[in-house]
Amino acid sequence: xKNISCLVISLLLFAVLPFTAFADEYFVIDHYQVxxxxxxxxxxxxxxxxxxxxxxxxxxxxRKIPLSFDSMRVKISNISVPGHEVDIEKDRDYATLRIxxxxxxxxxxxxxxxxxxxxxxxxxxxxxxxxxxxxxxxxWDTTIGEVDFRINMxxxxxxxxxxxxxxxxxxxxxxxxxxxxxGSTITGKTLAPLSNYQGLTVALPLPEGYWVGxxxxxxxxxxxFKILGYPLYAIVIVLAFLLWYRYGRDxxxxxxxxxxxxxxxxxxxxxxxxxxxxxxxxxxxxxxxxAEKGCIEIEEExxxxxxxxxxxxxxxxxxxxxxxxxxxxxTLFSKLFSYGNGNxxxxxxxxxxxxxxxxxxxxxxRKSFTDNPDRRIYVKGNKGFTALTALFAALPIIxxxxxxxxxxxGETGIAIIFAIxxxxxLIIPTFVLGSAIGGSGGGEQGRRGKIIFFILFGxxxxxxxxxxxxxxxxxxxxxxxxxxxxGIITSVFISVMSRRTEYGDRILEKTLGFKEFIKxxxxxxxxxxxxxxxxxxxxxxxxxxxxxLSDKWSAHFEGMTVEPPNWYRGYHYNTFSAAAxxxxxxxxxxxxxxxxxxxxxxxxxxGSSSSGGFSGGGSGGGxxxxx
Numbered sequence: 001x002k003n004i005s006c007l008v009i010s011l012l013l014f015a016v017l018p019f020t021a022f023a024d025e026y027f028v029i030d031h032y033q034v035x036x037x038x039x040x041x042x043x044x045x046x047x048x049x050x051x052x053x054x055x056x057x058x059x060x061x062x063r064k065i066p067l068s069f070d071s072m073r074v075k076i077s078n079i080s081v082p083g084h085e086v087d088i089e090k091d092r093d094y095a096t097l098r099i100x101x102x103x104x105x106x107x108x109x110x111x112x113x114x115x116x117x118x119x120x121x122x123x124x125x126x127x128x129x130x131x132x133x134x135x136x137x138x139x140w141d142t143t144i145g146e147v148d149f150r151i152n153m154x155x156x157x158x159x160x161x162x163x164x165x166x167x168x169x170x171x172x173x174x175x176x177x178x179x180x181x182x183g184s185t186i187t188g189k190t191l192a193p194l195s196n197y198q199g200l201t202v203a204l205p206l207p208e209g210y211w212v213g214x215x216x217x218x219x220x221x222x223x224x225f226k227i228l229g230y231p232l233y234a235i236v237i238v239l240a241f242l243l244w245y246r247y248g249r250d251x252x253x254x255x256x257x258x259x260x261x262x263x264x265x266x267x268x269x270x271x272x273x274x275x276x277x278x279x280x281x282x283x284x285x286x287x288x289x290x291a292e293k294g295c296i297e298i299e300e301e302x303x304x305x306x307x308x309x310x311x312x313x314x315x316x317x318x319x320x321x322x323x324x325x326x327x328x329x330x331t332l333f334s335k336l337f338s339y340g341n342g343n344x345x346x347x348x349x350x351x352x353x354x355x356x357x358x359x360x361x362x363x364x365x366r367k368s369f370t371d372n373p374d375r376r377i378y379v380k381g382n383k384g385f386t387a388l389t390a391l392f393a394a395l396p397i398i399x400x401x402x403x404x405x406x407x408x409x410g411e412t413g414i415a416i417i418f419a420i421x422x423x424x425x426l427i428i429p430t431f432v433l434g435s436a437i438g439g440s441g442g443g444e445q446g447r448r449g450k451i452i453f454f455i456l457f458g459x460x461x462x463x464x465x466x467x468x469x470x471x472x473x474x475x476x477x478x479x480x481x482x483x484x485x486x487g488i489i490t491s492v493f494i495s496v497m498s499r500r501t502e503y504g505d506r507i508l509e510k511t512l513g514f515k516e517f518i519k520x521x522x523x524x525x526x527x528x529x530x531x532x533x534x535x536x537x538x539x540x541x542x543x544x545x546x547x548x549l550s551d552k553w554s555a556h557f558e559g560m561t562v563e564p565p566n567w568y569r570g571y572h573y574n575t576f577s578a579a580a581x582x583x584x585x586x587x588x589x590x591x592x593x594x595x596x597x598x599x600x601x602x603x604x605x606x607g608s609s610s611s612g613g614f615s616g617g618g619s620g621g622g623x624x625x626x627x
Contacts, residue, residue, distance in 0.1 A: 027054045027061070029144040030109075034135050040154045041213040043119035044133070045078075050112045057107050060084065060100020063114060064139060067095055073217040075119040082113055092414070122214040129206040138169045138199040145193050147200055151186040157206055164188055166200045225403040229479060232399055233486035236392040240493040247385045248497035251505050255513035259529060260539075262510035266326065267542040268365050273377065273511045274547065276498060278362040280597045281546065286329060287315070287592060288542040288585070291567040292535075295319055295333070300570025300588055311591045313347045315340075328364035332357060347595035355599040377504040386497040390431070393490035397430065398423045400483035404469035426465060429458025430484065434491025518549045521556045530560060537562050537578055545589060554582035 033049040052061060067074050067090065076095050079088055087098040099112055123130060135149045159181035167173045177200065179188030190200060261270060267289050271282030290296045299314040321333050335357040339349045369375045402419035436450035462484065469475045500508065518540060529536050537557055544553035557578040564576045568585070 026056045026058050027052050028142050029053075029140070030146070032136060032144050032147045034147070034149040036133070036135075036149070036151045038131065038151065038153050040211065041119070041215070042121055042123070042129075042131075042211040043117060046116055046118050048112075048114045050114070052110050052112065054107050054110065057105040058100075059102060059104065060098070060106060060110075061112060062099065063097040064094045064137075065097070065116070065118070066137070067093060069120055070124050072121065072124060075121065075217045077117045077119070079114075079116040081115075084112060119217065120214075122211070122216045125208075128208050129210040131202070131204040131206060134199055134201050136166075136194060136198075136200040138197050140194075140199075141196055143193055143195055144190075144198075147190040147194065149186075149188055149200075149202070151202065153184040153186070153204075155210070156184055157204060157210070161205050162186055163203050164200065165203070166190060166194065167198050169197070169199065171198075225399065225406065229399065229403070230482065233396045233482050236395050236490050237486060240389050240392050240490045243385050243389055244493045244497055247382060248493070248499050250500050253505060253509045253512065255509050255516060257517050258510050258514035259517060259525075260514070261543055262507055262514060266329065267546040268328075268361075269368070270511055270514075270543055271546040272365055272369065273504075273507055274515065276377070278365045280358055280362075281589075281593055283332070283358050283361045283365070284589070284593045284596050285542050285546045286332065288545065288589065290321065290329075290333065292538045292542060292565070293322075294567065295321055296567065298568050298570075298588070300568070300584075311588060313588055313592050313595075314344060315346070316344045317342075326368065328361055328368060331364065332361045347592055351595045351598050352600045354596045358597050375503065376501050377507070378498045379501055382498050386494055389490065389494050389497050393431065393434065393487050393494060394423065394427050396483040396486040396490070397426045400469065400475065400480055401426070401465065404465075404475050404480075422465075425461040426458070426484065427487070429454045429461055430487040431491045431494065433458065434488050434493075435495045437488075438492045438495030514543070515547050515549070518544050518547060518553050521553075523556070526556055527560070530557070534563065538565055541582070541585075545586070550582050550586055551579075554578040 029050055030053050031049075031051040035047045037045040039045070048063075050061070065076060067076060076090075079086070079095070079097065081097065081099050084099050085101045089096045089098070097114065099114075100106065120133075131151075131153070133151075136144065136147055162179065162181060163174055164177040164179050165172055165174050166176050176190060176192045177188055178191055179186060179202075186202065186204075188202075194200065261267075265273070267285040268278065268282045271285070272278050287296065287298070291298055295318055297316040297318055299316070301312045301314060303310045303312055315336070317337050321330055325333075336350075336354070337343060337345050339345050339353055369377050398419055401423045402415050405415035405418045405422075432450045433454040436454070466477065466480055469480050470477050533539065537554075540553060541550065544550040560578070562576070562578045562581075564581070568581075
């Protein structure tokens, strides 16, 4: 029974004793002496005398010294360990001193004297200065029997503000440290041993301006960004302008009024010419175009009630397209009715199916211009200048992010690896906004959509990276803003770099004249055209829809007797009017466009000296072990 009781007691003691008491210690430190001579620029000349007692054969010890404090870089130099071999390695976080020889083992008591200059430099505090240093860091994996320290400050200070804390990281216990101040010198010692991973910190708040000549330490390559920053932001704008002026500037146009679509073009082609792109509505407008030519009959049907009401359009083929129709028209026309019974098809038959045909038609319409030298709208080869302009627009964003990451990480390679992919979160919104400003494609509705995208997505990215770069990287907010503005201005030239050919100038000039007539048609001329061709309203209507002018076009016919079209059934108004019919057709067109283009869905902080500090909350310290 007695043996069982002893066993239970032993297990309980094992459970409650600190883990560090059973650490596999190859050595202990009997005494640790630290002398620090502080200079006016917040650089410390430090000498550490470490009395080590090895419990087993080892090559020596290693000492890890932090290279940052409070998110700021620290510069270490003049490292020496007299009487011992030392191998020094530096990375982003630590300078590691491996002391001893791989060919020699040591045992018993050995004394190591380590001296180095530790330049903390400028701090992040705006209303005060401070001395906040870890005499012993919290990374030593052994016990330290006793610590003595001496700190020579460069000038006087308020002695009552000195505070020394010891213990585990974050400890504010100052009862196990004794210190005194004589003149500008602080001396002290520990009153109890430090266990594994316990440290000792001295914190002293100082008046603003105490440090004189303290510098912010920058990583290699930082000066290059500082020198090139603002000039780069200006240079890319100038280069983009020169590229546009030489290779992208279009001739001035003088549109004359056109009463018909130029060169007998389809609404889809007019949509491409007006903004240089083929939108889905440019393709689906062909349905109205074909109906107006007598090839299709459209019947409107409303299904369901109240909020479940749904408009369905039934398309019936009346005849094949004329022989002179464009090849992309014939392909799309044939594919359209293949989703029905060959002669009729409903928008419900096309949902999540017809989108592939619409996509192909977009490509075919664009190629009918780009692959035909006689119909080419834009100069071939200008894409290279467009890509170069895009690179110019991206450079300020990449540059400012790289500078921020460099300040934050201290490693040029890491800064490049992170800056380039993360810059896309700013480059894409700036390109979109530049496109909106430059007026590239999409009309007024597309421009509003781009601006909304920039505000939502770009706004979040701008704020996020501003916080990261300004707060974490120490980059001035006005420099960050200058880089973003430079990227936006330069990206404007991307959208206007495509230079029109001679044919492109002529056909756009005619298209603009045609658009102006639809928008501002004179009453007398319109009545004359309508009298000679009673179907004139319907002839022009699909073009007006592509140009987003259908409401204005129908308004011109107010007071005229426009007969209902024989190709549209399901119109429910008692009295027919061009405006009311156009409103109904626009609603049907949106429903049809939605059905035809829909696709299935795929499935650690620092301790401020002003609050008294805490163990491990200062600069320096670190720790070490044996090897």
